[in-house]
Amino acid sequence: MRSVSGENLVQLLTPEGTRAAGPYDEWVADIDGARLQGLYEDMVVVRRVDQEATALQRQGELALWPPLLGQEAAQIGSGRALRKDDFVFSSYRENGVAYCRGADYTDMIRVWRGNAPSGWDPYEINMATPQVIIGAQALHATGYAMATKFDGADSVAVAYFGDGATSQGDVNEAMVFAASFQAPVVFFCQNNQWAISEPVTLQAQRDIADRAPGFGIPSVRVDGNDVLGCMAVTREALDRARSGGGPSFIEAVTYRMGPHTTADDPTRYRDPNELEDWKGRDPIDRLAKLLEAEGLLAGDFTDRVNAKADEVAGLLRHGCVTLPEPGELDVFNNVYTTPHPVLERQREHYSRYLASFEAAGGGKR
Ligand SMILES: Cc1ncc(C[n+]2csc(CCOP(=O)(O)OP(=O)(O)O)c2C)c(N)n1
Numbered sequence: 001m002r003s004v005s006g007e008n009l010v011q012l013l014t015p016e017g018t019r020a021a022g023p024y025d026e027w028v029a030d031i032d033g034a035r036l037q038g039l040y041e042d043m044v045v046v047r048r049v050d051q052e053a054t055a056l057q058r059q060g061e062l063a064l065w066p067p068l069l070g071q072e073a074a075q076i077g078s079g080r081a082l083r084k085d086d087f088v089f090s091s092y093r094e095n096g097v098a099y100c101r102g103a104d105y106t107d108m109i110r111v112w113r114g115n116a117p118s119g120w121d122p123y124e125i126n127m128a129t130p131q132v133i134i135g136a137q138a139l140h141a142t143g144y145a146m147a148t149k150f151d152g153a154d155s156v157a158v159a160y161f162g163d164g165a166t167s168q169g170d171v172n173e174a175m176v177f178a179a180s181f182q183a184p185v186v187f188f189c190q191n192n193q194w195a196i197s198e199p200v201t202l203q204a205q206r207d208i209a210d211r212a213p214g215f216g217i218p219s220v221r222v223d224g225n226d227v228l229g230c231m232a233v234t235r236e237a238l239d240r241a242r243s244g245g246g247p248s249f250i251e252a253v254t255y256r257m258g259p260h261t262t263a264d265d266p267t268r269y270r271d272p273n274e275l276e277d278w279k280g281r282d283p284i285d286r287l288a289k290l291l292e293a294e295g296l297l298a299g300d301f302t303d304r305v306n307a308k309a310d311e312v313a314g315l316l317r318h319g320c321v322t323l324p325e326p327g328e329l330d331v332f333n334n335v336y337t338t339p340h341p342v343l344e345r346q347r348e349h350y351s352r353y354l355a356s357f358e359a360a361g362g363g364k365r
Contacts, residue, residue, distance in 0.1 A: 008207070009221050009253060012228040015281045017289025019228075027232035033296050039080065039227050040291055041305045043072040043284045046096040048309035052316050053095075053109060057262040061320050062112045066092045070225070070257035073283030074190045076100065077230025078252070081238060082158065087144055088127040089137035090160040093190075097160060101125040105312065106319030115323050117331065135161055135168035138187060142174040145185035145247075156241040158186045158234075164195025166211060167203045175215040175247070184241035186234065187212065187249040190224060192256035197269040212249030224254030225283040255281070328354055 011020050012028065031039075050068050057065040068075060075096030082088070082100070090097055095108055098120075107120040111130070118129045131137040141159035148155050165171050166189060178185050191208050193200050200208070212219035218240075222233045230252055237248035255278040259266050291297040332347040 009223050010229045010233055011223040011226050012232060013226045013286055013290060015286050017286045017293060024232040027235045028228050033294060036291060037296055037301060039076055040287050041308060042076045044305050045309050045312050046072055046099050047284060048313050049095060049316060052313040054262060056320055062109060063114050064112055064261050064263055066261045067258035068093050068096055070255045071190055071192055072096055073227035074224040074230050074252040074254050077227040078188055078234040081231045081234035085126060085155040087157045089141040089157065090130055092130040092132055094160045098127060101127040105316040109320050110323060113320060113323060115326050135165035135170040138171040138174035141185050142178045142183050145183035146181050149184055154242045156184045156186060156238050158188055160188045162195060163189060163191040163200040163208055164198060166208050175212060175217055178247040179216040182246035185247045186237045186241060189251050191251050191253050194256055196260045209249060209251035217247045217249050219249035221251045221253060224252030225281045227283060227287055
């Protein structure tokens with residue numbers, strides 16, 4: 001059984017909330033008390049976003065939601081390491097990263113409400129809209145990184161994906177290209193232990209991070225519930241990419257504490273003791289312990305963080321329930337930039353189908 005707290009794991013903040021010294025310290029030397037408080041606020045807010053969206057799904061306001069509960073440190077630590085002109089290619093679970101990029105809350109949920117085929121304008125926040133095809137975004141990120149290199153820019157592309165995605169051809173093909181072209185791309189794998197009901201131990205006989213060196217890509221394993229560790233290794237990888245050192249692979253060892261999506265029931269395949277073990281490694285609790293020990297978790301700070309979380313949750317809920325209903329034929333818009341005969345035929349069929357209800361007396365569809 002592979003360790004989740006072993007010697008090969010970068011860890012700067014222990015589950016007990018103490019700082020663990022190590023060679024990666026220099027990468028977070030600027031993270032003073034105020035910045036630690038900022039990371040704590042981010043994690044509390046994105047957990048609240050996640051809880052609010054989950055509640056909205058349970059209340060029938062969203063069709064589906066992919067929770068990030070437990071993965072806040074991996075997403076905030078890495079997300080806050082990025083520069084504005086870096087470009088993120090994520091899966092559906094990186095709502096914490098989207099928060100760091102400045103995504104509008106309504107844009108985060110319009111797809112999950114079924115109101116739109118996509119959420120935000122990628123070029124406004126330098127983050128592509130979430131990819132549901134497992135691992136495809138690794139190729140997109142690599143292509144983008146190759147282009148940045150050809151353009152002579154020093155921005156970096158970051159691909160976020162899960163442990164399951166590393167078994168997809170796309171991720172492996174992306175690594176071949178990234179290594180061949182020394183593309184400035186960071187592969188950030190959140191190993192949350194499960195690919196829906198498949199445990200990581202089934203698909204990986206060795207650490208996920210061991211795969212990348214076979215492609216010629218340096219890799220690191222980090223405690224994914226340690227926000228400082230995640231920030232440090234991401235900063236190092238970004239620095240390598242910016243300075244011409246090519247791609248890097250990060251395995252953030254974390255845990256999906258909730259279901260895969262709100263349509264999933266993990267009690268059918270997961271040992272409840274496993275969840276209990278991971279609760280002891282909660283990413284927010286451990287930073288709270290450190291802040292408390294340093295006298296930085298005083299009442300007014302906690303009040304401000306909670307007020308911010310309430311405000312964001314309120315904006316998310318308001319944006320969700322006030323989204324205008326899309327037009328009946330809107331689904332056919334913006335699929336292709338130029339007219340497409342197959343799509344036109346489908347639009348026409350669907351129009352006739354809708355009209356048939358009118359012909360039958362305008363009954364409810
Ligand atoms: C190419 C492809 N195959 C299968 C699926 C169905 N699918 C959706 S999520 C998922 C599991 C992904 O697990 P992982 O990559 O570990 O990411 P996580 O959901 O744990 O964040 C699968 C197989 C898909 N969306 N795309």
